[in-house]
Each structure stands twice: as structure tokens, then as C-alpha cells.
Amino acid sequence: MSITWFENLVGKENxxxxxxxxxxxxxxxxxxxxxxDKVVWATEVKHLHQIVLYAKRNKLDLIxxxxxxxxxxxxxxxNSVVIDFSKMNKIIALTSNYVVVEPGVILDDLNSVLRDKFFPIQxxxxxxxxxxxxxxxxxxGFYEKKYGRMKDWVLEVEMIDGNGRLKTYDSKVVGKEGILGLITNIKLKITDKIDERSMNVFKYDKLNDVLSKVNELKSNQEVIAIEFINLDAAKLAGLEERYYLIVEYHGFEGGVRDLNEMGRLWHIRKKIFHKLASNSYVYLEDPLIPQENLAEFLYYLETKNIPCYGPIGINVLYPCFSNREEIKELYDTILRLRGVIGSRQGIGLLKKNYLNEVMKEELRNLKEQMDPMHIMNKGKVI
Amino acid sequence: MAGVDKCILCGKCRADSALLRVTGKEMLTARGKALLIMKGILDKVFYIDPLNDVTVRSCPTNVEISEEVRKQRERLVENGIETKANRRMIDNIREFGNPYGSLEKKDIKEVYS
Structure with missing residues (x-):
């Protein structure tokens, strides 16, 4: 396909x-x-609209x-045209209860303009x-226990679907990994910033004690985040070799109330993957495990010396591996325990064989309606 | 510190890439340059780099991309691939001892870094 057509539309620099x-x-x-095949840096909706129509006529794949x-x-x-949204990074509107942004806005850039407001998917x-x-x-994000996921905070998504129609949708298009269209504009709910926050770090030597505490914390309405670090992850991260629960409260129930100290604790948690990756544990999985099988799963990881951390308060864990070959056995274990493979980091190409048939069918129906020519992110998810 | 073979393509270096902020171009991130080096692609893009170690802070595997870029620049020069500005800067250093040329004229038109 000719680059000239694209240059004439978006300019040689894009x-x-x-x-x-x-x-x-x-x-x-x-x-x-x-x-x-080529890269386009998206800058204007009208260009994207023309590109989708061109892709439809010429059966191109857009990513x-x-x-x-x-x-x-x-x-x-x-063999696709990749559409990079890094330049579509404007915050278009900010009110007391919603924000309108372009898709390339980085989350921390949004966080920095919210002041006394808060977007809770972090x-x-x-x-x-x-x-x-x-x-x-x-x-x-860290606060899913209280605030849910992205779809719970999306008011509107403006999108050019695979038919070339520019329309505004509700949250039904959230989580579709680019297989329906190009997002051009997003309206998100925001809430009041939490002023009364506190944290605790609990350390344990026995997994049973961890699980008892997690159950207790789950029923506490003030608790907004429960993060876990297992023995192997703690050791690799240079921490004392114990189990950790890092807990944040909406309110002053926690013993740590100084914001700098809270920031330090979250920093330790956020650097866990860095520490594991620097020890060659670079492949991260994200299973969701049913409550009744959580203990068995954690014991399995321990037996295999698999470092693991993550939001145990929502039954999601992030076991990490140094070799992809080792992950197959993990998948078998997750399925045996009736868990979900790929619960938080997407399906993409790697996990499409593990998406359940009900969800696949729902996605196929949406795909037929919104991208019947299959020009959007070919071969992903379904 | 590690070489580009340790890059896991996670993209965490994007957070500290000023060039990405300005241009939106992935090839100017540490990840982009690591990919090019791994692929053996020698290009003038390696001249566009602040050669600081900012991105190492965000790199989980401690890839020291600046050192890798410096090596690529050496290879570029060895292969006669230079930018005009780079050539002029080197000539000025050799002739005048600074990258700007004759300072007596007080008419510096280009600033190099």
C-alpha cells in the first residue's frame, strides 16, 4: 500500500x-x-476517520x-498499520464530576491535574x-476492592468502528483490546479525593495466618486495597523473608498516616516487579482464583518456589516466571482450581485459547456488528 | 548495569523519556533503541539521545542504554555515518577547542549538546 496517501492526509511527520x-x-x-507495515501518529479525529474508510476499502489491518x-x-x-496515539494526549475538559480526555493521555498526567478530585483506577x-x-x-488497580475497574468509571467512549461510523458508546466497548474500533475521546467519572487515608503492613510466618487476615480485611468496608507478597518474592526483593500484606484504609484505622511514609510503602510494593525482573523473573501472570481454592493455589506456588505478589483482596495474584515453558503447568493448576487465566492484563494473542466460550461468543457478535470486515486488530482476543 | 540483551521490552522507560514526550516516537525511547540495537540496525537515530542515565531509574533490568547508544555512535562514525551538525561540531572542537567555532565573532547560531 502506498505511503503517499497517508502522507497527504496526515503529513510526512506523522x-x-x-x-x-x-x-x-x-x-x-x-x-x-x-x-x-507502517506507523501513523494519530493527531486528529478526521484523519482517523479517513484512515478507517481507506482501510475498509483496501482491507488493511489497523492496530x-x-x-x-x-x-x-x-x-x-x-503486516498492519500501527496507529500510535501518543500525540493525542490532551485533557479536553475537567469538571467537578467528570473529565474528558484523548486516548493517549498518560494516567499520571491526568492524576496531576485532578487536584481535589480522584480517579480511582490506579x-x-x-x-x-x-x-x-x-x-x-x-x-x-490497587483500589479495585472498593472502586471496581475501568468499565465502572467510563461514562462515554467516542469511537470510530470498523464500519467507519463515529459514535459515542457506553462502557460496553471497554475491555475489547482494540478489536472494535479506534477510540478518539473518553469521558470518565471522577470522585472526591480521599483525605482520610492510612495504611498497615502486616508480616506473617505462616500462610494460614495470612489467609485468616485477608478474610478479615475483605469484610472491612474501610479497607480499599489489600496487596500480598509471598516468601519467594520478598526474598528476591531484598525484604525480610516473610509474607506481607500491605493494606490501605479509607479512614484512620491504619497505624501509618503520614503521607510520605505511605508513599514509601507503596513504592516498595510498586518496585516488586522491578526486583523480580532484575532476578530474571520477567514473565508475569494474572490469574483470578476462587476464594475456596485460594489457599491451595498459594500452597502450590510455595511448593514450586514461584515468586508471587498482587491484589489478594480481589483474589488476583501475579506469579512471575523466568521461563515461559514453566507457565503451562501454572495454567493447568489454575484451570483445575476453576480460576481464570488472564484476568487483569488482557487476552491479546497469548491467552486467546483460554477465553471462555460465552465471552468469545459475545465478542464475536459485537465484532460482526462493529467490524464486519475485520480491519481492527486482526487475530486478537477471539 | 546491564546491556540491551537484558531489555524485556516492558516500556517502563517511557515514563522518563523526554524525547518521547516531545515527539511521541517510540524509536526515541530506551526500549526503541534497545530493539534497534538487538536487531543490528545502525541509524542516525542514535545521535538523538541525551546520553543521560535517567531511564535506568525506571528500568527493571537496569539496562544502561546511554552506554549502548555511545557504542552505536562510535560504530556510526567508524562507518562514516554522521549528521552535518555532528561533523561541524567535531571540526570546530579540533580547530577552535569548542563546539561553536570562533567565539570572537560572537555570532553563535547553533547550540550543540
């Missing part, structure tokens, strides 16, 4: 088929390698891309993740 660009956009944080930090290959191209990579990408995987 499209490239040079080897350096095609190479860096051929993959994402999943490390799966694809083939990028929307935010930060490219997903772990499942959601942005891996297949994943640990808030300094890199874009709002568009968060919509794509229905992002979660």
Missing part, C-alpha cells in the same frame, strides 16, 4: 514506513514479534497502540499507561 519505525512497532511488552506495555501481544502487528504502571490502553484491557 507517518513512517522507515525500517527504524517498523522495527520498534513490530512488538510490545509481550515480546511477541510481528510485522509492522491501535497506547504505550505498548501490555503483556499479551494486543499491539503486535501482522494500576502500578500509572506513569506509562494511557487511558486508551486502560480502556482496551478494562484496567484494574
Amino acid at each position: 507517518v513512517s514506513d522507515e525500517i527504524v519505525d517498523r522495527e520498534v512497532y513490530s512488538t510490545d511488552a509481550s515480546q511477541i514479534k510481528g510485522k509492522c 491501535p497502540r497506547g504505550a505498548g506495555t501490555n503483556l499479551v501481544g494486543s499491539c503486535v502487528p501482522d 494500576p502500578e504502571d500509572s506513569s506509562t499507561c494511557t487511558i486508551g490502553g486502560m480502556i482496551g484491557i478494562n484496567s484494574s
Whole structure:
């Protein structure tokens, strides 16, 4: 396909088929390698509209891309045109109860303008993740126990679907990993900033004690986050070799109330993956385990010396691996325990075989309505 | 500190990339440059780098991309691939001892970093 058509539309500075660009956009944080035909840096909705219509006429594959930090290959191209939204990063409107943003806005940039307001979906990579990408995987965060996920905070999503129709949708298009269309504008609910916050760190030597405490904390309405670190992860992170629960409260129930000290505790939690990755544990999984099987799963990880951390308060854990081959056995265990593979980091290419049939059917129906020519993120999720 | 073979492509370096902020271009991030180095692609893009170690702070595997970029620049020069500004800067240093040329003229038109 000719680059001239794209250059005439978006300008030479906003499209490239040079080897350096095609190479860096051929993959994402999943490390799966694809083939990028060209890259377009999105700047205007009218351009995106024309690109979708052109792609429809010429049967091109379009890959929307935010930060490219997903772990499942959601942005891996297949002779595709990658649409990078990094330049569509404006905060368009901010009121007392909602904010309107372009999809390339980085979460921390949004956080920095909210002042006395709060957007409660706060994943640990808030300094890199874009709002568009968060919509794509229905992002979660530290505070899911109280505030839910991205779909619970989306009021409107403006999107150009695969038919070339620019429409406004509700949260039904959240979590679809770019297979329905290109998001152009997002309206999110915001809430009042929490002034009364506190934290506790609990340390244990026995897993049973951890589980008892987690059960107690889950029923506490003041608790908004419960994060777990297991023995192997603690050891690799340079912490005392014990089990940890890092807990945040909406209110002053926790013993740590100094904001700087709270920031330090969250920093330790946010750096766990860094510490594991620097010890070669670079592959992260995100299973959801039913409450009744959580203990068995944690004991399984312990037996295998698999470092693990994550939001145990919502029954999600992040076991980490140094080798992808070891993950197959984990999947078998998750399925045996009636858990969900790929519960928080998306499905993409890597986990599509594990998406349940009910969800697949729902997605196929949506795909037929909104992208019948299959020009949006071909081969992902379903 | 580690070489680019340790890059896991996580993209956490994007948080500290001033060049990305200005341009929106992935190839100017540490991850982008690591990918090019791994692929053996020698390009003038390696001249566009502040050569500071800011992105190491956010890198989980401690990839010291600045050192890697410095090596690529050496390879570029060895292969005769230079930018005009770079060539002029080197010539000025050799002739005048500074990158700007004759300071007596007081008409510095280009600033290099």
C-alpha cells in the first residue's frame, strides 16, 4: 500500500514506513514479534476517520497502540498499520464530576491535574499507561476492592468502528483490546479525593495466618486495597523473608498516616516487579482464583518456589516466571482450581485459547456488528 | 548495569523519556533503541539521545542504554555515518577547542549538546 496517501492526509511527520519505525512497532511488552507495515501518529479525529474508510476499502489491518506495555501481544502487528496515539494526549475538559480526555493521555498526567478530585483506577504502571490502553484491557488497580475497574468509571467512549461510523458508546466497548474500533475521546467519572487515608503492613510466618487476615480485611468496608507478597518474592526483593500484606484504609484505622511514609510503602510494593525482573523473573501472570481454592493455589506456588505478589483482596495474584515453558503447568493448576487465566492484563494473542466460550461468543457478535470486515486488530482476543 | 540483551521490552522507560514526550516516537525511547540495537540496525537515530542515565531509574533490568547508544555512535562514525551538525561540531572542537567555532565573532547560531 502506498505511503503517499497517508502522507497527504496526515503529513510526512506523522507517518513512517522507515525500517527504524517498523522495527520498534513490530512488538510490545509481550515480546511477541510481528510485522509492522507502517506507523501513523494519530493527531486528529478526521484523519482517523479517513484512515478507517481507506482501510475498509483496501482491507488493511489497523492496530491501535497506547504505550505498548501490555503483556499479551494486543499491539503486535501482522503486516498492519500501527496507529500510535501518543500525540493525542490532551485533557479536553475537567469538571467537578467528570473529565474528558484523548486516548493517549498518560494516567499520571491526568492524576496531576485532578487536584481535589480522584480517579480511582490506579494500576502500578500509572506513569506509562494511557487511558486508551486502560480502556482496551478494562484496567484494574490497587483500589479495585472498593472502586471496581475501568468499565465502572467510563461514562462515554467516542469511537470510530470498523464500519467507519463515529459514535459515542457506553462502557460496553471497554475491555475489547482494540478489536472494535479506534477510540478518539473518553469521558470518565471522577470522585472526591480521599483525605482520610492510612495504611498497615502486616508480616506473617505462616500462610494460614495470612489467609485468616485477608478474610478479615475483605469484610472491612474501610479497607480499599489489600496487596500480598509471598516468601519467594520478598526474598528476591531484598525484604525480610516473610509474607506481607500491605493494606490501605479509607479512614484512620491504619497505624501509618503520614503521607510520605505511605508513599514509601507503596513504592516498595510498586518496585516488586522491578526486583523480580532484575532476578530474571520477567514473565508475569494474572490469574483470578476462587476464594475456596485460594489457599491451595498459594500452597502450590510455595511448593514450586514461584515468586508471587498482587491484589489478594480481589483474589488476583501475579506469579512471575523466568521461563515461559514453566507457565503451562501454572495454567493447568489454575484451570483445575476453576480460576481464570488472564484476568487483569488482557487476552491479546497469548491467552486467546483460554477465553471462555460465552465471552468469545459475545465478542464475536459485537465484532460482526462493529467490524464486519475485520480491519481492527486482526487475530486478537477471539 | 546491564546491556540491551537484558531489555524485556516492558516500556517502563517511557515514563522518563523526554524525547518521547516531545515527539511521541517510540524509536526515541530506551526500549526503541534497545530493539534497534538487538536487531543490528545502525541509524542516525542514535545521535538523538541525551546520553543521560535517567531511564535506568525506571528500568527493571537496569539496562544502561546511554552506554549502548555511545557504542552505536562510535560504530556510526567508524562507518562514516554522521549528521552535518555532528561533523561541524567535531571540526570546530579540533580547530577552535569548542563546539561553536570562533567565539570572537560572537555570532553563535547553533547550540550543540
